[in-house]
Each structure stands twice: as structure tokens, then as C-alpha cells.
Amino acid sequence: MPERGSPTLRRLRLGQELRRWRERRDLSGEDVATRLKWSASKxxxxxxAKTMPRKSDVEALTQLYEVGDVHRRELLELHRDATRKGWWEDYSDSLPQEYTTLLGLEVEAVSARSWEPQLVPGLLQTEEYAREVIRATQAITRIPPGEFRSRVEARMARQDLILRNTDPLTLWMVLDESVLLRRFGGASVMSGQLERLVELSRRPNIRLQILPLNSEHPVNTGSFFHLKFPEFHDVVYLESLHSARFVEDEEMVFGYEIAFGHLQAEAFGADASRELIEKTIEERWR
Incomplete structure (x- = not known):
């Protein structure tokens, strides 16, 4: 099960801290490479955080940067934590690399905001709905049976983030009303999924809003997932047909935060959204 303390985030922080120490010493990457007889690409x-350094690499860098004992120990502790294995790495052979990075990041996030105009997001999916969503991709991607099962299992394991009793992820989601109407599987799958949304929307750490179809669309964009961390800058995750990417530029991330504010302002409130979901179950999927 997912636990606090993400080696993925530790690797990012380690790289970030090492870069800061290099810049404090007014050294370029080429300078460091020359002095340590490394390649600049290393x-x-x-x-x-594209590669995991050895402990000896971190020690060599701290010596070159003349890092004091206290900060040196902190960097070595970061390195130790970064070498630990996250639960999601058991599924790394079956999942896209960007997605496994996302799983590693969100473990340490304190809150997340998500806009989804097409389908129920993975954190809120039932197992049956998840199977149908993944099966729907078979027309363009051939997923072997074993990998198919692993993807479903990983998606279900991920949900411990919002369901655990201690320090769950605070989640704020806005879904387009079309998500409630677009069919994956049969009516029983859809009614079960929407009932799950109603159930989860009552949890204190989850706020779920629906943007109605008859409202003016405030933001013309695809889905996005905005993560906030206590000791790292915000990150936005964007997914496309065959790939995904992370947005870390502060100005661009702030743009997504503004966009989400417009979406939630135009969407129904939590109670009205829950009523709409329940009405859709009765009128469309019973």
C-alpha cells in the first residue's frame, strides 16, 4: 500500500539541492565534469533526476562544493531515501514511465486539484470502470493480459492515498457533466461508478464538483492534475494520447491554478453536484 515518503520526490529534491550548491560555487556543469573527470551529461x-547517483558521486560533489557537515548529512540522507523502492515500482514494467513518476510524486503531495472533461479520474474509479477504460485503449495500444491486470491493480492501489484514515490526500476535482453520460461498459458499470462518486464526495478530504453542460465553458483545455507539496514546488501533470509530461515552470503552473479557479467557480457546488450525479444514475443508468 502507498506510504508517505516518496523516493521519486527525494530524487528530484536531491538533484535540485545539488544544482543549487553548484550554482552557489559559481560552477558550470562542464566545470564539475572536468574536475571530477565525468561527462557533462552525467x-x-x-x-x-534522470539517473540515480551512487553515494560516492554525492560525496564527491559535496566535497567539490565544500558543503558543511550538517548539509552534507542532509544530502546523504536524501540520497539514502531516494534509493528506497516505492510500491509503484512493482508495476513499472507495465506502466508508462511518466505515469510511474506521477505515482511517486503524488504519494508526498498534500493536496491535488484536477479537471477532467472526458472520464472519471483514476483516483475515483471503481475496478469495473477502470477495466473498461483500459480496455477501451486496446483499439490503439496492444496491452498483454498480464500488463492489463497490473494496470488495474496499480490504479486500485493508488486510491489508498485518498482513503487512508491518517493524513489522506486532499482532493478537489471538477468533472464535466459529459463524464457522467459517456459510457464505459454496461449500465451496471456506469451506475456503480456514479454511486462511487456519490460515496466519495461525502468524504471530508474530497470536494467533487460537476460543470453542467448548459453552463458557459470557462476554460477550453484538456484534463490536468495539479499537485501541491510541502517541501517542493507545485507540479502539473498533463496526459495526451501516447505520452504525458510534467509542467514545473512557476508561471505556467500558476496559470493552471487560475484556470481551475474559473472552473470551480462555474461548476455546481458540492451538494448540487451530488444531486446531479444521483439524478443521472436514476434517469440514465438504471
């Missing part, structure tokens, strides 16, 4: 990969 320095870049470490700082951008």
Missing part, C-alpha cells in the same frame, strides 16, 4: 542527469 552532471545534468543527476541534477534533473
Amino acid at each position: 552532471v545534468s542527469r543527476i541534477e534533473n
Whole structure:
């Protein structure tokens, strides 16, 4: 089950801190590479968390940067934590790399905001709905049976983030009303999924709003998932047909925060959204 303390975030923080120490010493990546007899690409990969440095690499960098004992111990502790294995890594062979990175990041997030105009997001999906969503991609991606099962299992394990009794992820989601109407599987799958939305919307850490079809659309954009951390900058996750990417630029991330504010302002409130979901179950999926 997911636990607090993400090695993915630790790797990012480690790279970020090492880059800051390099810049404090007014050294370029090429300078570091020359002095340590490394390639410049190795320095870049470490700082951008593209590769996991050895302990000896971190020690060499702290010595070159003349890092004091206290900060040196902190960096080595970050490195130790970064080498631990996250629960999601058991599924890494079956999941896209960007998605496994997302799983690693959200474990340490304190809150998340999500806009979804097409389908129920993975954190709120029932197992039956998740199977149908993944099966729907078979027309364009061939997923072997074993990988199919792993993807469903990972999606269900991920939901511990919002369901755990201690320190659950605070989640604020806005769904387009069309999400309630677009069919995945049969009527029983859809009614079960919408009943799950009603149930989850009553949890104190989850706020669910529906943007009605007859309202003016305030933001013409696809889905996005905005994560907030206590010790790291905000990150926005964007998914496309065959890939995904992370937005970390502060100005761009702030733009998504503004966009979400417009969406939630135009959407029904939590109680009215729950009533709409219940009405859709009765009128469309019974």
C-alpha cells in the first residue's frame, strides 16, 4: 500500500539541492565534469533526476562544493531515501514511465486539484470502470493480459492515498457533466461508478464538483492534475494520447491554478453536484 515518503520526490529534491550548491560555487556543469573527470551529461542527469547517483558521486560533489557537515548529512540522507523502492515500482514494467513518476510524486503531495472533461479520474474509479477504460485503449495500444491486470491493480492501489484514515490526500476535482453520460461498459458499470462518486464526495478530504453542460465553458483545455507539496514546488501533470509530461515552470503552473479557479467557480457546488450525479444514475443508468 502507498506510504508517505516518496523516493521519486527525494530524487528530484536531491538533484535540485545539488544544482543549487553548484550554482552557489559559481560552477558550470562542464566545470564539475572536468574536475571530477565525468561527462557533462552525467552532471545534468543527476541534477534533473534522470539517473540515480551512487553515494560516492554525492560525496564527491559535496566535497567539490565544500558543503558543511550538517548539509552534507542532509544530502546523504536524501540520497539514502531516494534509493528506497516505492510500491509503484512493482508495476513499472507495465506502466508508462511518466505515469510511474506521477505515482511517486503524488504519494508526498498534500493536496491535488484536477479537471477532467472526458472520464472519471483514476483516483475515483471503481475496478469495473477502470477495466473498461483500459480496455477501451486496446483499439490503439496492444496491452498483454498480464500488463492489463497490473494496470488495474496499480490504479486500485493508488486510491489508498485518498482513503487512508491518517493524513489522506486532499482532493478537489471538477468533472464535466459529459463524464457522467459517456459510457464505459454496461449500465451496471456506469451506475456503480456514479454511486462511487456519490460515496466519495461525502468524504471530508474530497470536494467533487460537476460543470453542467448548459453552463458557459470557462476554460477550453484538456484534463490536468495539479499537485501541491510541502517541501517542493507545485507540479502539473498533463496526459495526451501516447505520452504525458510534467509542467514545473512557476508561471505556467500558476496559470493552471487560475484556470481551475474559473472552473470551480462555474461548476455546481458540492451538494448540487451530488444531486446531479444521483439524478443521472436514476434517469440514465438504471
